Amino acid sequence: MNHIGRIIASVMMLAVSCGSFSAEIEVPGLVTDNTITRIGHDFYREFTDHWEEEYPGAITINERPSARWGSWIIIKVDQDVLYQTFLFPNKRDFDKQINIALAAVYESLQKRAINKALLNTGDLTHDEF
Structure with missing residues (x-):
């Protein structure tokens, strides 16, 4: 019985020590697909096919589908x-929407980099999420 207790204690200590070192792995330049519908998946594929920026973080493409109105596409970083x-x-102006999205995301990432460089002081803290 004492042997089983030692094994359980060892397993518990191993689980606690492994859990403290686990961190979320971030793959640089990753564009994740959180779309649901065909139009959302097509948007993701076209966006990533034309994406040429070397961005060190991860970009997420989310979708909120509506059977009546279409899909609301949201592109996020953090x-x-x-x-x-x-x-x-019906994919009306689909290619135009892709080009507009690419230009807007490039511009937003540039603004983000400028703001990060200019506002990187000890007074401001990072997000707590």
């Missing part, structure tokens, strides 16, 4: 929204 658009199911 908690910051870089671009939002509404896509119709």
